[in-house]
Amino acid sequence: MSQYRLNLFIQPEHAKRLDELAAKKGVSKSSIVAAALASWLSPDAGDQREAAIAKRLDRLSRQTERMERDQNIQIETLALFVRYFLTVSTPVPEAHQEAARAQGKARFEQFVEQLGRHLLRGRSLVRDVVEERHPDTARMDDAAALAEAQERAS
Numbered sequence: 001m002s003q004y005r006l007n008l009f010i011q012p013e014h015a016k017r018l019d020e021l022a023a024k025k026g027v028s029k030s031s032i033v034a035a036a037l038a039s040w041l042s043p044d045a046g047d048q049r050e051a052a053i054a055k056r057l058d059r060l061s062r063q064t065e066r067m068e069r070d071q072n073i074q075i076e077t078l079a080l081f082v083r084y085f086l087t088v089s090t091p092v093p094e095a096h097q098e099a100a101r102a103q104g105k106a107r108f109e110q111f112v113e114q115l116g117r118h119l120l121r122g123r124s125l126v127r128d129v130v131e132e133r134h135p136d137t138a139r140m141d142d143a144a145a146l147a148e149a150q151e152r153a154s
Contacts, residue, residue, distance in 0.1 A: 010018070022029045039045050092100045118125065 018029050
């Protein structure tokens, strides 16, 4: 196959990067430039880039939808709990208000400490409960998460 000789000017930083890449890959600078030019001139190159971007955007959209769903579940759970708590809690008599505040403060501090320990474990309480109640489903979720992570890596 005959080749066409071409002299061109490029910016010094591009020349440096081209030299480094050629040395690192163990190929000639001409072959790198030829491959880049072929990719640039290929009619499929734009379609391939667009397909890759669309795939990433789809994955990001699914992740965002899952986060929105999870956030809505959390909001509804909290609202339901607050409504339940306010419905079943009896009012504290005026004479016991100070003791109730002190006990509430102590309980809150204990809650924050427990939350800190739980977060350090790196596990989700909801996930722990789901695994206890439905061990087979939890394993399927782990497999789905692993498959999704492998898809992201490719």
